[in-house]
Ligand SMILES: Cc1cc2nc3c(=O)[nH]c(=O)nc-3n(C[C@H](O)[C@H](O)[C@H](O)COP(=O)(O)OP(=O)(O)OC[C@H]3O[C@@H](n4cnc5c(N)ncnc54)[C@H](O)[C@@H]3O)c2cc1C
């Protein structure tokens with residue numbers, strides 16, 4: 016049995032001190048990922064710092080710049096069903112509702128969703144090697160079961176994917192993460208928050224050990240008129256994405272002024288390709304334009320055997336998602352049939 020202490024600090028400064036003082040401390044919010052990992056013996060914290068009673072982290076409010084700030088403890092359900100999010104950022108609501116189950120979304124927090132760990136089978140099995148769980152112990156997924164693994168941005172040390180749906184929506188919206196730690200407050204552009212595995216697959220994000228996420232800011236541009244979140248998976252519910260696409264367009268007639276699309280299920284972080292997005296500027300919103308952008312985005316895609324199918328699946332998903340966004344017919348998360 017792994018013995019650990021449990022603390023419930025009353026304010027943020029105390030929470031930061033508790034985490035900073037113990038290298039093996041872990042923050043716990045909804046617990047829907049961390050507790051599973053503790054049961055599997057993957058996470059063995061010496062101290063659990065429960066942040067669920069910290070004041071001021073459970074609100075959704077406007078920002079001075081005309082965007083929306085979502086507190087780190089706001090549940091995934093509360094975000095998805097908030098009237099302002101539904102009206103202005105339906106892309107985010109849709110991405111959240113594509114994930115997990117109602118019970119999980121009721122417990123899962125905004126901060127915890129960003130920091131959930133990969134679903135790689137080997138990562139969850141301490142009986143095998145895994146560079147992410149134990150640096151230097153190898154990556155059995157590369158030559159093993161890799162149906163759910165990455166096709167972009169991999170390294171020789173790890174081919175895991177980031178499993179979140181919400182984060183794919185946040186990437187397309189260009190959200191900002193707000194954090195506080197021993198060195199004070201800082202903001203992190205979403206693009207810079209999650210890392211690629213490189214030589215250090217054990218590090219998922221650029222957040223320091225003693226930093227606590229306080230909020231996520233959505234910028235004023237909401238893409239409410241032309242967006243979609245398309246999630247392709249083995250079952251229609253309660254399954255992680257094989258490939259997902261968050262698409263957001265700004266149109267001038269039938270021409271594209273701005274295009275953004277982020278991919279889930281294909282990389283160690285929500286994946287965007289600036290050249291592919293740029294290729295859509297001033298182009299007609301047509302299947303040809305979307306197919307060309309998909310080809311650019313997948314130029315460097317590489318399969319590892321079982322996941323080879325993801326390359327053509329991602330190509331088709333990008334075209335479908337951009338077409339849905341252009342037509343203003345976003346993917347329904349209650350009727351998940353793709354039309
Ligand atoms: C069966 C199942 C199916 C699922 N399906 C999906 C799915 O389809 N799509 C999807 O996107 N997700 C899915 N999830 C994952 C779920 O969304 C995450 O478990 C959840 O979002 C994590 O939030 P939490 O508050 O419970 O985090 P916790 O488990 O409490 O914490 C997760 C991590 O975040 C850290 N942390 C939490 N809050 C903070 C903070 N404010 N600052 C710093 N660190 C923090 C913790 O230390 C821990 O490392 C599924 C989960 C399960 C169990």
Ligand code: SF4
Pocket residue numbers: 133135136137138144145146147148153154155156157164172173174175216
């Ligand atoms: S893909 Fe990453 S998480 Fe999975 S076994 Fe390899 S190193 Fe571990």
